[in-house]
Amino acid sequence: ILVSVIFSPPQNYPLYIRSVPTENELKFHYTVHTSLDVVDEKISAMGKALVDQRELYLGLLYPTEDYKVYGYVTNSKVKFVMVVDSSNTALRDNEIRSMFRKLHNSYTDIMCNPFYNPGDRIHSRAFDNTVNSMMMQVC
Amino acid sequence: ITEICGAKRVGYFGPAQFYIALKLIAAAQSGFPVRIESIKNELPLPRFMALKNDSEVRYGTPAELHGAKFQVPHANLEKNSYKRTDEGDKQEPKSPPMSPICSPPASPSTYQRIPLSYGYGKSRSALEQQHGAPYEVRHSAHQQDGPSSGNYGAKPALASSTLNRSLSVEREQLESSAHYSDDPWRITEEQRDYYINQFRSLQPDLNSFISGSVAKNFFTKSKLPIPELSHIWELSDVDCDGALTLPEFCAAFHLVVARKNGYQLPETLPETLLPEYLQAASLKPIRDCTRFDSYSEPLPGSQQTRDFSRMEKASAEEVPDNSALLQEAKKGQEDKQALKVSTALKTIPKEFQHLTVKTAAQESNALKSRPRSRSYSSTSIEDAMKKGEEPPTPPPRPQKSHSRASSLDLNKIFQQNTQAVRSGWLPPPPPALPPRPSVSQTEQVSEVELHPQKNRPPSQAEENTSAKKEVVLAQPPSKPARRKLRTETQGLETPELSPTINVTSSLPAVKPHLPVQKQSSKQKRAIQTAIRKNKEANAVLARLNSELQQQLKEVHKERIALETQLEQLRPVTVL
Numbered sequence: 001i002l003v004s005v006i007f008s009p010p011q012n013y014p015l016y017i018r019s020v021p022t023e024n025e026l027k028f029h030y031t032v033h034t035s036l037d038v039v040d041e042k043i044s045a046m047g048k049a050l051v052d053q054r055e056l057y058l059g060l061l062y063p064t065e066d067y068k069v070y071g072y073v074t075n076s077k078v079k080f081v082m083v084v085d086s087s088n089t090a091l092r093d094n095e096i097r098s099m100f101r102k103l104h105n106s107y108t109d110i111m112c113n114p115f116y117n118p119g120d121r122i123h124s125r126a127f128d129n130t131v132n133s134m135m136m137q138v139c
Numbered sequence: 140i141t142e143i144c145g146a147k148r149v150g151y152f153g154p155a156q157f158y159i160a161l162k163l164i165a166a167a168q169s170g171f172p173v174r175i176e177s178i179k180n181e182l183p184l185p186r187f188m189a190l191k192n193d194s195e196v197r198y199g200t201p202a203e204l205h206g207a208k209f210q211v212p213h214a215n216l217e218k219n220s221y222k223r224t225d226e227g228d229k230q231e232p233k234s235p236p237m238s239p240i241c242s243p244p245a246s247p248s249t250y251q252r253i254p255l256s257y258g259y260g261k262s263r264s265a266l267e268q269q270h271g272a273p274y275e276v277r278h279s280a281h282q283q284d285g286p287s288s289g290n291y292g293a294k295p296a297l298a299s300s301t302l303n304r305s306l307s308v309e310r311e312q313l314e315s316s317a318h319y320s321d322d323p324w325r326i327t328e329e330q331r332d333y334y335i336n337q338f339r340s341l342q343p344d345l346n347s348f349i350s351g352s353v354a355k356n357f358f359t360k361s362k363l364p365i366p367e368l369s370h371i372w373e374l375s376d377v378d379c380d381g382a383l384t385l386p387e388f389c390a391a392f393h394l395v396v397a398r399k400n401g402y403q404l405p406e407t408l409p410e411t412l413l414p415e416y417l418q419a420a421s422l423k424p425i426r427d428c429t430r431f432d433s434y435s436e437p438l439p440g441s442q443q444t445r446d447f448s449r450m451e452k453a454s455a456e457e458v459p460d461n462s463a464l465l466q467e468a469k470k471g472q473e474d475k476q477a478l479k480v481s482t483a484l485k486t487i488p489k490e491f492q493h494l495t496v497k498t499a500a501q502e503s504n505a506l507k508s509r510p511r512s513r514s515y516s517s518t519s520i521e522d523a524m525k526k527g528e529e530p531p532t533p534p535p536r537p538q539k540s541h542s543r544a545s546s547l548d549l550n551k552i553f554q555q556n557t558q559a560v561r562s563g564w565l566p567p568p569p570p571a572l573p574p575r576p577s578v579s580q581t582e583q584v585s586e587v588e589l590h591p592q593k594n595r596p597p598s599q600a601e602e603n604t605s606a607k608k609e610v611v612l613a614q615p616p617s618k619p620a621r622r623k624l625r626t627e628t629q630g631l632e633t634p635e636l637s638p639t640i641n642v643t644s645s646l647p648a649v650k651p652h653l654p655v656q657k658q659s660s661k662q663k664r665a666i667q668t669a670i671r672k673n674k675e676a677n678a679v680l681a682r683l684n685s686e687l688q689q690q691l692k693e694v695h696k697e698r699i700a701l702e703t704q705l706e707q708l709r710p711v712t713v714l
Binding site for chain 2: 108109110111112113114115116123124125126129
């Protein structure tokens with residue numbers, strides 16, 4: 001179970017949302033949006049270091065389910081949020097970091113595309129493929 | 140048959156007419172009378188001569204919209220191709236073996252949709268007999284947009300690509316690349332030339348990038364939806380740097396063209412559109428030369444034009460290879476260019492074993508693409524272009540410094556040759572030597588202009604390439620330049636265009652046939668000579684500049700003096 005979302009600055013519009021198991025998607029969306037607050041809080045807390053590779057780690061959000069929410073912020077204040085199932089204990093911190101790095105690289109590639117306007121939803125097929133492959137890896 | 144199926148009345152072969160016509164052909168071949176009722180019989184598939192596949196034509200039923208649609212674009216494409224008269228010659232011989240219905244092809248003026256019964260159904264490999272003029276896919280696409288926009292299925296692009304393929308296949312009977320004919324993602328030489336011209340219009344330096352915004356504006360003009368353009372960009376910008384190099388641009392352009400023809404975009408970039416492949420495409424032919432005795436190079440003239448690149452080599456294939464190599468070198472990225480060009484030049488005739496020395500993948504690619512180049516002119520243009528492209532740095536300074544002439548001239552010469560061949564007439568008999576750019580280029584341009592309609596896109600390519608070559612050639616000599624020198628020296632032996640050689644003769648150009656091993660030292664010398672000459676030219680220009688500045692200052696002083704005088708005199712006169 002993995003959900004990844006990209007939010008764009010400054011209004012935090014979701015540019016991209018992808019979750020592997022499609023049920024309960026709304027719940028994940030809600031979780032992700034609430035986690036944005038925590039992200040912003042952390043950003044303001046950080047002084048000079050703007051790039052935060054692993055920024056948010058939630059333990060149990062609800063007693064009935066457990067999943068971890070990770071956050072990542074780029075230099076341009078683009079936020080990546082990833083929700084993983086806690087039952088998937090194989091995922092370690094380093095793996096999360098590498099996943100964020102891959103996401104970031106793919107996002108940069110999208111940015112290089114002159115036909116992409118920053119702030120648009122991301123429809124890139126290549127990006128989708130990257131995210132899908134990443135998610136398949138986890139699940 | 141034409142009359143019966145209604146083409147005469149309608150004025151063109153639409154899908155319905157086409158199907159009916161094919162059915163009637165089958166009927167006639169089976170011995171049935173040619174009447175409308177005949178099509179109601181159970182007929183075998185019509186047989187068309189000289190086609191590889193036997194009666195695989197999927198005609199006969201109106202359900203074969205697919206095939207018909209395919210044919211239509213073919214027809215249009217044929218139209219375009221026939222416009223190129225120089226290629227038309229080649230097509231004439233092909234038309235006879237074609238089925239009778241396809242008789243019109245020889246007349247470019249008949250803008251009827253010539254039913255290309257060469258079956259799309261007969262797999263693409265069967266397109267050998269088809270008219271082969273490389274056409275401008277985009278060109279035809281534009282033309283087709285009007286009447287046949289509605290008819291395009293997923294096949295038109297395929298048709299055009301297969302047409303290209305068939306053309307190249309025609310040339311390359313020995314080419315073992317039967318798989319080529321099935322690949323709609325291969326870029327033919329003519330397409331490549333066109334793309335390169337477009338690249339040049341956006342960015343004079345073929346070795347540099349087109350920035351994202353420039354490319355965006357350009358591709359937006361193609362009127363494809365933005366998401367598709369975005370996807371095309373993603374596919375073609377392999378290094379994801381936000382800019383398009385020449386091979387990336389060619390790939391992107393090719394994808395746009397394919398898309399406009401109704402072709403679905405692939406999810407990943409096809410192998411034939413990879414930048415490395417495109418760059419190496421030119422290199423490949425050389426290696427193929429060793430393997431294939433004879434490239435089915437189109438016209439002897441084209442062969443002749445290529446001859447200049449190879450003296451000893453009797454087979455014409457080499458020339459195209461060289462040109463292809465050169466061209467590929469041009470198209471390559473800067474870091475790869477020199478290597479490719481050098482390897483390409485190395486393989487220049489005589490030393491075929493050197494062909495294998497080339498960077499494997501690139502060269503194989505180049506060679507592969509080489510056989511497909513159908514038009515001699517395009518190959519020679521490629522040669523010229525490649526040569527022109529070798530020097531990495533941009534600014535064009537065409538005639539000015541003949542110090543760099545060796546490489547420069549070589550390119551121009553190749554270019555000229557190409558252009559001449561392309562025009563279909565070789566007023567100087569096939570230029571064995573690449574004509575000196577300054578001299579020959581103007582000639583070529585005039586020649587090209589004489590055949591505007593015919594060679595529209597090709598001549599554009601040629602002119603562009605020649606202009607480009609100038610630009611590129613003016614760049615500081617580099618390895619590719621050295622190679623060109625060497626080729627040039629080799630080519631010098633052929634008498635053609637010797638008068639134009641005078642410029643290059645100043646170079647240590649007239650070198651004896653050197654073994655490849657001495658190439659590097661020769662090239663070094665040539666480069667050093669070129670460097671020296673450039674420096675001298677620079678010094679001369681700097682001096683001239685300073686002198687002119689001095690004159691300007693003096694003139695200013697005089698002017699000021701005169702003005703003060705005027706001021707002094709004025710009160711007197713006023714009083």
